[in-house]
Amino acid sequence: MGNLQLVLAISLFTPLITGLAVLLFNNRKNMRDICGPIGGIITFGSAIAIAMAIIDGQTISINLWQIVPGIGLSFNVTALGALFGIVASGLWILASIYSVGYMRGSKAKNQTRFNFYYAVAIHAAMAISYSGNLLMLFIFYEVLTFSTYPLVTHGQTKDAKDAGRLYMGILVATSLLLFLPALLWVWIISGTLDFTKGGIIPIDFSPSLLPFLLAMFAFGIGKAALMPIHRWLPAAMVAPTPVSALLHAVAVVKAGVFSFLTIVVYIFGIDFLLESGAAVWLVWLTAFTILTSSIIAITKDDLKARLAYSTISQLSYILLGAALATQAAIEGAALHIIMHATAKITLFFCAGAIYVNAHIKKISELDGLGPKMPLVFIAFFVASLSIIGIPPLGGSWSKFMLMVGSVDAGIPIMLLVLGISSLLNIYYLLEPCTRAFFKPSLKEIHVDNHILTIFPPVITATLSLLLFFAVDWVRLLTTLMVIP
């Protein structure tokens, strides 16, 4: 086993070991809660090392044996996977610190079980990013679904259970009905499922069936929350906020769009997809999803629900990039994974911080809260700007690349869609900040000060800012995806 393989194994198993350590320290709260950040740092370090090696042009893979001809038990890091690995593990560090503050602050029960499944979910996310073929990706996609169910239903209330049922129902049903048959179909026509740059679908595959196959993936990957299979995401917001933050801004939904983007880049091949025109319908459906969910977001008064619909809209940006399938659009989509993840996790952190410290869930009750929690609302403001796409914040780059991509693809009307979406973003994301800072408070609100819930959003907001300047480093990876 080479050094790089060892690093890969470390990054895959550290979250799992962290989970076991959490169980082991069940009775010692401080020991238990330090496991998450430590595991996060180790995982993040190895994810960085893996990304550096990928940029150097090395291949990192662990191949065990073949399950059936053409499908092996294998991990093989792609450029996109290296990027997603960094995002998932890096944000895990902050999210695990934050969740200590949140769970203690809100005096939640069963914190050990919570931390255990949290770590398992990250393990699944890391394994998804480094999967060597579509079957491995599928397996850990399902592991992620099942490990997040106890997190979604953590409250054990009837609402939580109903939401959990919807969550499981949609994600498992779509994956078994569409995703699994689609991947078997690919295996049967191409004899392999290995991720290969340029794709593995044979050239002579019937062009009339190609949109159909693409649709099976687009709807089969329910975690990407493409309309009309987005209902699970707002439902999953009943979970404690650290779950919403990490899983429904980063690990789960990003695993969904990551899977789809991986399929477009490494299974279909972007040139093949672009020439076949099989994804044009998807461009329009994502545009519909972007606008519709933004409009729904405006109507939501519950802060987390609004963020959930905003997430659905932003996920479709990434799907749009994949569907456009030009080089700039694909790069934009990949960049948006990291840019949106940092910004959206900030927003969720802030929402959770507001809830734990001031016990407020509704936007209409935020009036006058800004001066009492300045750091939180400034972080919220910065992250909102990033999502809207205003320089100098990270989100502006991905939006810019997507715009270039849509012009390249000959569908310039998407510029209009992205523009309108930005306007809607301004409306529904800046409202909480303006209320908090400029409206006088109507009643006296007692504000706690749980420090562990406040500084993670400040850090992630700073990250969104830094990413604007560090985009060239990120692009070292994303260009590897698209340049043959």
Added chain:
Amino acid sequence: MLILNNIPALLVAIPLLASAVVSVLPSARIAWGVAFVTTLCCLYMAFELTEIVSASLTLSYAFGGWEPPWGIAFVVDGANVHLVLLVAFISVIATVYALTTLKHEIAVEDLPKAYAVWLLAIASLFGLSMTGDAFNLFVFLEISALSSITLIALGAGQDRRALLAAYNYLIIGAIGATFYVIGVGYLYAATGTLNLLDIIERLNEIGTNQAAVTGLAFMLAGIMVKAGVFPVHIWLPAAYSFAPSAVSSLLSAIATKVAIYYLARLLFGIFIDTTHLIDLFLLFVLMPVSVIAIFYGTIAAIFQIDIKRLFALSSIAQIGYITFAFSINTHSGISAGFIHLINHALIKGALFMAVGIFAIGIGQRATMNSLRGVGRQMPITFTGFVIAGLALIGVPLTAGFISKLYLFKAIFETGNGIYVAVIAVSSALSVLYLWKIFEVMWLQEPLQPLKIEKEPVLACVSLWLLVFTIIIFGIYSAGVSSYGMNAANALIGVR
């Protein structure tokens, strides 16, 4: 060499003799010991048999030196060599399982006799899986039916409904056997022989023949009853749910499988000249019936609250998958059917074992109400149960996935999207009933405080042996998939 040369005969003779010995033994423990050693010997011989048959493609064993078509012959080829191994393997594991579970379920003084019948059932299953003689098969069919009925009726110590279940099986099984023997009569009238290989030759000479076709139809109908094919499965749910759990796992794992194997042999191995008749049967009878079985079994299982009956219903759906694969009528369809035959035997055997352990643990029948919260109290069994359940759905890294994979492959080759939908929708539905059990056992709180007995060690060992096999077949499928290929090669020729 004496043993090696006579393995096919010994596989039947040894359990048969042992059965006679066991029936007069005074102690249950000694009876079990003899039964265990017997099954172990059979497993060894079945292994040897795979060696011999993989060297020479077909092994024909003539009893008493009377060459076929005059004497009775056992035929072992690619289609049944691993079936014999499966029967032997499951027999050993189920016997181990029986030691710690059977004593909870039937009276101690009945135990030696139970083991005698148990061995009789195993002997008949070996006979069924090897015989190459149509009438001899009828004999084994009857032995198998009578011994199974006795074993099922032993469940009456726990629940009197077992008697009714056994009685139903007796009546329906007898009708099936009658159909079968009438068919054999017709075929004998048409060809003048009872040896299957010889029948093929004669039919090749005389061509299509009304009597032969009628005979085959009767034989198929009779075998379908034994195989639990919809809609003649009606004996099956009650029989499996009221039998002692060791019996349920033995019968569900191998008794129907042997009949299904023989069904495939009748469908694909005999009427070479008149294939289009078989084609019509497959397309217009077996396929619709299989699809109905898949949905009926799955949906009925979703609404079932008695866990053993639930899995018996799921067996009907799973048998539907196997016959569905056969009805695709291609090389890959037949191999997919045989692959699922093996995998499902392991999976369903494991599930019935786990349910049996749960029932002993809580001291009453396993239902959706009585099992609340039990998963957390019996983690070893529950983990095995969950893995077997995942395999039943067809989750990757389990044997069930390999089945689904080859089934999909066979379907995609036909290019028919509706078939894909049938399999995809039904597997998604099967998630529902397994999820329901999982939720009840793991996430819900018990209605009253549970008094759980310790998990019986040997029963857990046998459960986990099956679970490990399920996992190994799931991550390394070369063995079982080559069996599928060989079986299809043996039945319809190399493609």
